Amino acid sequence: MEIRTDSLNGAGRAPHQSFADLALEPGEALHVLHPQQIVAFRGESPQREDKLMNLKGMYRKKKLIRSRLTGPASMLLALPAGYTLQTLTLRESEDLLFEFRHLLFYTEGVEMKSVMLSFKNMIATKDVMRLKFSGEGSIGIMCAGPLREWKLDPEVASYIDTRSLIAYPHNAKIDLSVYGNHLASQxxxxxxxxTGSGSALLQAGRPDAQLEQFVGQDSLMKRLLREIVPFGGVWFK
Known part of the structure; x- marks a missing residue:
């Protein structure tokens, strides 16, 4: 399977819109978990087969559909604004639990199953189950910025922003928390x-509209000079 990603940041195009081109060779197959992201497909009609996902309770009783696409074929997949596609090759001892919304596809030879969370983790995450993968192959992950591993420790706690967590080890102990002094926690x-063993997967470039606006603002001194100095709006752009 060949994958090419790009960004639509040229003149006249909307910023932060990403896509991925995928090409399947004869005998290859791909399972797309968000079929609505398939913008274009080149191949024969029977090469796409949609099925209901076999998840416990259909994952919160939603009718989730996956598409199985076989080669030779090529396709264009759209990604959410500000997101990129990262591929992860599975390891023999893979024990990570993924949230469905971050997963775009997995290759043939990979097995996917739903894992019911422990009661304590259900309370902390407000989620009933997560997805676990096994076998040989790759999975495609939609994330904001680079995908990074963060090693966990059985004794020393790691505090991870809830918006950045992509996957975590099955054995991890989880609590919803804040940290630091009173001002920091507020x-x-x-x-x-x-806490636990193994590593969590984090998206390290989460879009932040407020930060972008703050960074893009002029300094306080420049704004004052524009108001005070005659023709300041001309001299201090």
């Missing part, structure tokens, strides 16, 4: 307090 997003 001005931060909720964190997952995690």
């Amino acid at each position: 001005h931060m997003h909720y964190q997952w307090k995690m």
